Amino acid sequence: MNTPIYDFLIRYTEQNPLRMHMPGHKGRGPGGVLDPAYALDITEIPGADSLFDAAGIIAESEANAAALYHTAGTFYSTAGSTLCIQAMLTLMGQENRRVLAVRNVHRAFLTACVLLGLEVEWIFPSYTGGILSGTVTPAQIAAALDASPAPACVYVTSPDYLGHCADIGAIAAVCRQHDAPLLVDNAHGAHLGLFTPSRHPIALGADLCCDSAHKLLPALTGCAYLHTARPRYAQRAKAAMSLFGSTSPSYLQLASLDLCNAYLAEHGAADLARVTASLSMLRQELADCWTFYPGEPLHLTLCAAASGMDGRELDKRLREEQIFCEYADRDFVVLLSSCCTTEEELSRLRDALRRIALYRGQPAQPEPFSLPVPEQVCSMRQAALGDYETLNVEDAEGRICAGIHVPCPPAIPIAVSGERISRECINIFRRYGIPTVNVVK
Ligand SMILES: Cc1ncc(COP(=O)(O)O)c(C=O)c1O
Numbered sequence: 554m555n556t557p558i559y560d561f562l563i564r565y566t567e568q569n570p571l572r573m574h575m576p577g578h579k580g581r582g583p584g585g586v587l588d589p590a591y592a593l594d595i596t597e598i599p600g601a602d603s604l605f606d607a608a609g610i611i612a613e614s615e616a617n618a619a620a621l622y623h624t625a626g627t628f629y630s631t632a633g634s635t636l637c638i639q640a641m642l643t644l645m646g647q648e649n650r651r652v653l654a655v656r657n658v659h660r661a662f663l664t665a666c667v668l669l670g671l672e673v674e675w676i677f678p679s680y681t682g683g684i685l686s687g688t689v690t691p692a693q694i695a696a697a698l699d700a701s702p703a704p705a706c707v708y709v710t711s712p713d714y715l716g717h718c719a720d721i722g723a724i725a726a727v728c729r730q731h732d733a734p735l736l737v738d739n740a741h742g743a744h745l746g747l748f749t750p751s752r753h754p755i756a757l758g759a760d761l762c763c764d765s766a767h768k769l770l771p772a773l774t775g776c777a778y779l780h781t782a783r784p785r786y787a788q789r790a791k792a793a794m795s796l797f798g799s800t801s802p803s804y805l806q807l808a809s810l811d812l813c814n815a816y817l818a819e820h821g822a823a824d825l826a827r828v829t830a831s832l833s834m835l836r837q838e839l840a841d842c843w844t845f846y847p848g849e850p851l852h853l854t855l856c857a858a859a860s861g862m863d864g865r866e867l868d869k870r871l872r873e874e875q876i877f878c879e880y881a882d883r884d885f886v887v888l889l890s891s892c893c894t895t896e897e898e899l900s901r902l903r904d905a906l907r908r909i910a911l912y913r914g915q916p917a918q919p920e921p922f923s924l925p926v927p928e929q930v931c932s933m934r935q936a937a938l939g940d941y942e943t944l945n946v947e948d949a950e951g952r953i954c955a956g957i958h959v960p961c962p963p964a965i966p967i968a969v970s971g972e973r974i975s976r977e978c979i980n981i982f983r984r985y986g987i988p989t990v991n992v993v994k
Pocket of ligand 1: 636659738
């Protein structure tokens with residue numbers, strides 16, 4: 554597969570250009586290992602195309618990505634899935650649709666709703682992984698759509714932070730019956746199209762979805778895709794993205810997405826099959842000491858407490874072995890692989906987990922978890938954009954949540970802007986070690 558953006562950057566630097574244009578570094582770094590990257594970091598000079606009006610090398614590269622993902626349109630973001638979520642919801646706002654969302658959303662969804670002035674009808678999953686993970690049934694989605702007094706869309710996060718996947722195929726069928734677009738936050742699933750058959754949300758029937766290329770593919774941080782299966786959204790996607798995106802997207806990121814196409818076309822499926830097989834072996838080899846949370850293969854999620862060790866202790870012991878996880882709390886530790894994880898890295902991980910297993914104690918049952926249905930006092934937008942004060946969570950009972958303030962990762966909200974903070978909410982804040990909360994003044 555060709556790499557038009559990367560090739561353009563290489564050709565440009567090879568002609569020893571006199572750079573009388575931005576950026577100010579003029580192709581030279583200040584000294585250090587990053588220096589070679591500066592030469593490739595350009596702006597929209599002739600021939601370089603323009604991200605939100607793409608008609609040249611960027612359009613060509615995006616068409617390559619669309620061919621790989623079998624979409625009606627795939628569009629690059631250099632501002633992560635966050636920008637794609639803003640664009641997906643803009644498209645829904647243009648159709649005056651109500652938003653029905655499964656509650657374990659990332660905060661990027663909430664900030665987009667605040668910016669767009671959208672209100673949300675929540676569908677609560679049955680939680681199996683604290684605030685991070687749970688299951689929603691197609692019947693729940695159907696009931697929410699049946700109850701909706703106006704045209705709606707459905708928003709689902711899958712895979713979730715622990716790697717658990719929703720039944721996108723069945724949910725998509727329900728959405729089709731109700732003429733409701735299905736939007737999937739697939740930030741953690743850019744690799745799912747490499748399986749045979751494809752497990753990618755678009756292949757399973759979603760209308761729109763976002764993938765963070767940077768999370769599980771070999772792409773620079775901030776790289777993401779907005780995909781759609783519908784030509785009507787493909788036509789409007791760029792305009793929707795340009796409402797929020799910078800006019801100075803990074804060409805290093807664009808080149809990284811371009812190179813990622815070639816990688817996916819040539820090696821992606823084979824590498825994913827290799828890593829998936831090795832991870833499956835690793836799970837079997839460690840089954841006598843560690844329990845794993847069910848989910849898509851690249852999320853190696855340990856049920857730490859249920860295996861006899863607090864997840865934060867496991868994280869600490871892993872760090873002593875120079876192994877750094879994606880996320881840890883009392884119950885779970887998420888270890889993320891990718892197509893690029895090597896056999897040597899997995900065997901180092903397996904050996905470390907074996908050694909650390911010797912320190913396990915008594916298995917602890919996961920703390921029971923439920924999120925009480927919150928009382929919505931005012932609109933999300935009003936609460937998030939108004940004046941606020943920061944309180945210790947202990948002092949926040951009865952107050953209204955202002956801007957979302959949750960640590961990232963996992964950035965999954967407990968109380969949402971405009972909701973009254975209850976005693977149960979405070980207990981959940983404490984459980985996740987969140988000391989303060991912003992409340993409406
Ligand atoms: C489920 C989910 N959705 C969206 C996002 C935002 O993605 P990005 O950081 O690519 O903007 C994240 C980031 O962690 C996420 O975990």
